[in-house]
Amino acid sequence: MDAFFASVELLRRPDLRGEPLVIGGRGDPREAHHARGVVATATYEARAFGIRSGMPLREALRRCPQAHFLPVDFSAYTPVSARFKQLMRECSPLFEDRGIDEAYLDISALPSSSLETATGLKRAIGSATGLSCSVGIAPNKLLAKMASELDKPDGISILEAGDLERRIWPLPVRSLPGVGPRTGERLHQHSIATVGDLAAVSPTWLAHLIGSSHAAWLHGAANGRDERPVVTEREPRSRSAERTFAEDVADRRELARRLGALCIELAAELAAEGYAGRTVGIKLRFADFVTCTRDLSFAGWTADVRTLRRAAFECLKRVDLDRPVRLVGVRVSDLRRSAGAGDALGESLASAGGNQEFDFGP
DNA sequence: TCTGGGGTCCTCTAGCCG
DNA sequence: TCTGCGGCTAGAGGACCC
Numbered sequence: 001m002d003a004f005f006a007s008v009e010l011l012r013r014p015d016l017r018g019e020p021l022v023i024g025g026r027g028d029p030r031e032a033h034h035a036r037g038v039v040a041t042a043t044y045e046a047r048a049f050g051i052r053s054g055m056p057l058r059e060a061l062r063r064c065p066q067a068h069f070l071p072v073d074f075s076a077y078t079p080v081s082a083r084f085k086q087l088m089r090e091c092s093p094l095f096e097d098r099g100i101d102e103a104y105l106d107i108s109a110l111p112s113s114s115l116e117t118a119t120g121l122k123r124a125i126g127s128a129t130g131l132s133c134s135v136g137i138a139p140n141k142l143l144a145k146m147a148s149e150l151d152k153p154d155g156i157s158i159l160e161a162g163d164l165e166r167r168i169w170p171l172p173v174r175s176l177p178g179v180g181p182r183t184g185e186r187l188h189q190h191s192i193a194t195v196g197d198l199a200a201v202s203p204t205w206l207a208h209l210i211g212s213s214h215a216a217w218l219h220g221a222a223n224g225r226d227e228r229p230v231v232t233e234r235e236p237r238s239r240s241a242e243r244t245f246a247e248d249v250a251d252r253r254e255l256a257r258r259l260g261a262l263c264i265e266l267a268a269e270l271a272a273e274g275y276a277g278r279t280v281g282i283k284l285r286f287a288d289f290v291t292c293t294r295d296l297s298f299a300g301w302t303a304d305v306r307t308l309r310r311a312a313f314e315c316l317k318r319v320d321l322d323r324p325v326r327l328v329g330v331r332v333s334d335l336r337r338s339a340g341a342g343d344a345l346g347e348s349l350a351s352a353g354g355n356q357e358f359d360f361g362p
Numbered sequence: 363t364c365t366g367g368g369g370t371c372c373t374c375t376a377g378c379c380g
Numbered sequence: 381t382c383t384g385c386g387g388c389t390a391g392a393g394g395a396c397c398c
Contacts, residue, residue, distance in 0.1 A: 038366050056364045099398040180396045294390050
């Protein structure tokens, strides 16, 4: 979906159409208590000012003081997301969900041509949601994703076997899925600037640079190879909840209170979805942006809020809190489906809401 | 000076055990 | 009894993606 969050916002704020619009964080960075946030999506009008996803909202404001800023509102985006995914599933059951605004669809067995299928799907999504999307068609997921980036917004791109050298190899190496900021920087240090440059290096040499597993994937990808199937069903591996504070927290009790609240939030989500976990972990990010994690595993699976909170506090005890903290998070992993977990959890949630004893370090 | 929140997967290390 | 080694797991951190 094109500039998804921003496009959904424009459906209910048509007065902002044509204006630079930035979606991110809790809203307007001009308000001090909303200032800590990053850009989730920006309209093409805002991108013209150099605003990009992941950029601090304050930086976006600096680049475009006249921009409009709106908070991220998942409750508005989720139903639209469900609608376009439903249309895709009706097109082919070989559907892979890849997050709120993109998905893969295996259309190789359909009777119509790829172009006809894509055109029909775009039209159906457009009339159902009022939004545009960009479609990439190719022999595998990697190339389909890269194709979808070639003609944005509102485009259709078809990549065929012979198009690799002409259309993919000239692209910057960063445009290859799996090459993020770190890998991109390392490759650039060795004068590997384009996908074609990467395709030409020795796999052995690349393995020395970035590790064998990553190298095998990237070298294949640069040469257009991708054997990954379209995955139609997936069980979650972990659930987490984290929060960045409006102001850094130095007080242990305050930190424990925030962590306890996140445990309650997370336990409620696990209960609602019927999962229990075997490992609890916490995450702290200090004022200097250094992140630290601590994990604790149980013998069995639990979704009990008191157990989660006790474990989270045990983890917290193991951290040297010598600096103020800007973010705290809790995560439950090694998930299993838990039949009937909801009932037990309801009771423990009720008891957790009252006065809490904080069982943590000195 | 600034840097979200939700995830996944991988690597490395240390400890345990046969 | 000591040592080495491979397999396994837990824990910590890193990279990446939407």
